[in-house]
Amino acid sequence: MDAKTLCLAVLSQGDASGYEIRKAVESGPFGHIQDIGYSSIYPALSRLHDDDLVSVTEYAQEGRPDKKVYKLTAEGRMSLLGALQEPTESDKTRSDFLFRMLFADILPPSVVEQMIDNRLQEIEATLARINARSNAGFENTGDAFLNGFAATVQRAMADYIEENRYQLVGSSLVPQRAVAE
Amino acid sequence: MDAKTLCLAVLSQGDASGYEIRKAVESGPFGHIQDIGYSSIYPALSRLHDDDLVSVTEYAQEGRPDKKVYKLTAEGRMSLLGALQEPTESDKTRSDFLFRMLFADILPPSVVEQMIDNRLQEIEATLARINARSNAGFENTGDAFLNGFAATVQRAMADYIEENRYQLVGSSLVPQRAVAE
DNA sequence: TACAATATATATCATTTTGTAATATAGGTC
DNA sequence: GACCTATATTACAAAATGATATATATTGTA
Numbered sequence: 001m002d003a004k005t006l007c008l009a010v011l012s013q014g015d016a017s018g019y020e021i022r023k024a025v026e027s028g029p030f031g032h033i034q035d036i037g038y039s040s041i042y043p044a045l046s047r048l049h050d051d052d053l054v055s056v057t058e059y060a061q062e063g064r065p066d067k068k069v070y071k072l073t074a075e076g077r078m079s080l081l082g083a084l085q086e087p088t089e090s091d092k093t094r095s096d097f098l099f100r101m102l103f104a105d106i107l108p109p110s111v112v113e114q115m116i117d118n119r120l121q122e123i124e125a126t127l128a129r130i131n132a133r134s135n136a137g138f139e140n141t142g143d144a145f146l147n148g149f150a151a152t153v154q155r156a157m158a159d160y161i162e163e164n165r166y167q168l169v170g171s172s173l174v175p176q177r178a179v180a181e
Numbered sequence: 182m183d184a185k186t187l188c189l190a191v192l193s194q195g196d197a198s199g200y201e202i203r204k205a206v207e208s209g210p211f212g213h214i215q216d217i218g219y220s221s222i223y224p225a226l227s228r229l230h231d232d233d234l235v236s237v238t239e240y241a242q243e244g245r246p247d248k249k250v251y252k253l254t255a256e257g258r259m260s261l262l263g264a265l266q267e268p269t270e271s272d273k274t275r276s277d278f279l280f281r282m283l284f285a286d287i288l289p290p291s292v293v294e295q296m297i298d299n300r301l302q303e304i305e306a307t308l309a310r311i312n313a314r315s316n317a318g319f320e321n322t323g324d325a326f327l328n329g330f331a332a333t334v335q336r337a338m339a340d341y342i343e344e345n346r347y348q349l350v351g352s353s354l355v356p357q358r359a360v361a362e
Numbered sequence: 363t364a365c366a367a368t369a370t371a372t373a374t375c376a377t378t379t380t381g382t383a384a385t386a387t388a389g390g391t392c
Numbered sequence: 393g394a395c396c397t398a399t400a401t402t403a404c405a406a407a408a409t410g411a412t413a414t415a416t417a418t419t420g421t422a
Contacts, residue, residue, distance in 0.1 A: 001280050003408075009280070019371050029283055033276045040408055042372065063416035065372045084284050085292060088277035090303055095214045096269035098330065099182050099190070102210055102323035103265050111266060122271055141348055142283035149279065149341050156337035160330050167322055184379075200400050221379055223401065244387035246401045 001083075003044035004053075006034055008072065008080040011054060013139070015071045018042050029133075029143045032150045045070055053079050104168040116165050123158045127151060182264075184225035185234075187215055189253065189261040192235060194320070196252045199223050210314075210324045213331045226251055234260050285349040297346050304339045308332060 001009070010021045010030065018041045025036050045068075048054045053076035059067045072080070097119045104112050130151045138144040182190070191202045191211065199222045206217050226249075229235045234257035240248045253261070278300045285293050311332045319325040 001275075001277060009283075017371070019369095030280070033274055033279045035273060035275075037409065038372075039374085039410070042374090043407085061371080064370055065415085067371065081287070084281050084288060088281060088296065088299070091274065091276040091278060091300075092216060093214055093272065093274050093334075094182075094216075095272040096182060097272060098214045098327055099211070100265050100269065101326055102190075102321075104323045104326070105321050106262070107265060115269065118269070119272075140283075140286050141351075142285045145282055145285070145345055145348055146279050148345060149338070152337055152341045153274075153334060156333055157330070160333045164326055164329060167326055170322075198400075200398095218380065219401075220381070220403090223403095224378085242400080245399055246386085248400065 001034065003036060003040040004048055005080065005083045006030065006036055007041060007044050007048060007070075008053065008076055008083070011070055011072045012077065012080055015069050017067050017069050018045055019067075021045075021070075029139070029146050032146055048076065052076075101168060109169055112169055116161060116168070120158060120161060123154050123161075127154050127158075130154065182215065184217060184221040185229055186261065186264045187211065187217055188222060188225050188229060188251075189234065189257055189264070192251055192253045193258065193261055196250050198248050198250050199226055200248075202226075202251075210320070210327050213327055229257065233257075282349060290350055293350055297342060297349070301339060301342060304335050304342075308335050308339075311335065 006025065007021055010016060010024050010028075013024075016024060018038060021041055022036065022038060025031055025034055045054065049056060049070075052073055054070045055073055057069050057071070059069065061067055097115060100107065100115055101112075130147055134147050134151075138147065187206065188202055191197060191205050191209075194205075197205060199219060202222055203217065203219060206212055206215055226235065230237060230251075233254055235251045236254055238250050238252070240250065242248055278296060281288065281296055282293075311328055315328050315332070319328065
């Protein structure tokens with residue numbers, strides 16, 4: 001999803017400022033599958049405003065820039081509904097960790113070990129966050145579905161890594177030349 | 182990984198043109214975790230050449246542009262090895278499908294059904310490709326590890342979706358008011 | 363208590379990435 | 393014969409990303 005659609009999606013659950021949109025994505029259900037920074041959000045909101053898909057109310061504040069609270073217009077709501085029914089792109093995973101594992105053969109074993117341990121810790125941290133969200137209750141069915149999905153996938157990843165890590169580290173412990181000789 | 186590092190990574194497995202790098206990423210092990218288009222590859226190769234991380238040999242061809250075959254320099258090889266040991270970013274998944282599922286409540290049930298079926302088909306297609314690669318044999322341990330990883334995760338996704346799809350479609354079939362009454 | 367870190371809030375700029383089209387030809391399919 | 397796919401690179405606009413700037417209140421730590 002592009003930044004504009006993501007902003008519309010967050011705003012469909014309640015009015016928000018750019019700053020609040022960021023927080024909502026980070027800690028809400030969208031966070032499982034999306035990532036967005038301020039440098040994407042603010043230009044997106046400007047363009048949405050140009051197209052009358054959102055309206056703005058400014059609140060003066062002391063010590064900070066004025067807070068601009070955005071609100072979906074009827075047009076914006078229609079636009080979101082339209083976007084949701086457009087053809088989906090296929091899912092994508094980017095993994096720096098797996099990328100490095102492709103080079104396990106040529107990396108120092110201790111480095112590989114460390115990377116694996118770090119990744120497993122990250123997964124456990126993610127699982128903890130998922131469980132916390134699950135205890136806090138869900139906004140709708142999709143939210144519950146996605147949380148369960150994320151938990152299942154993270155667990156599968158951790159299990160696979162734990163069961164197969166010896167392949168990687170074993171291979172880097174024994175230099176290939178030694179095997180050939 | 183950025184485009185430059187990805188190019189270095191592919192070139193570390195053999196000399197290639199931009200076009201061939203694209204194909205290698207698409208159908209090789211990198212394809213599980215990376216995506217890259219020509220509009221990223223060619224500028225990346227230019228910059229790598231500027232920095233002497235790759236060298237080029239041009240081959241004249243008829244009917245097509247000259248083929249430029251790139252080759253890692255010693256410097257390029259060092260640079261790749263360095264990049265592999267830099268801190269990893271956390272893994273990221275983008276899913277248009279899951280994004281839409283968050284709005285299952287407000288989408289027509291038939292549309293949701295269709296999206297789920299499409300997604301399951303895509304996963305099966307991906308699994309078929311993974312199995313084909315597994316039968317073709319692996320280049321190194323990392324490759325085998327990643328293939329198994331991808332298979333495990335895709336299978337976990339499909340199973341979860343099949344077991345929980347009724348939640349989503351049920352929710353959009355039965356208006357919430359009807360449940361409350 | 364002093365100092366540091368975090369939270370609040372937006373803007374901007376350079377760099378990267380992405381999507382799309384242009385170009386040109388050979389070979390296979392309907 | 394028309395159309396699609398494969399080969400191969402370039403160019404350009406649009407979008408996303410990372411980093412920095414600005415300014416202050418609050419919270420946490422030593």
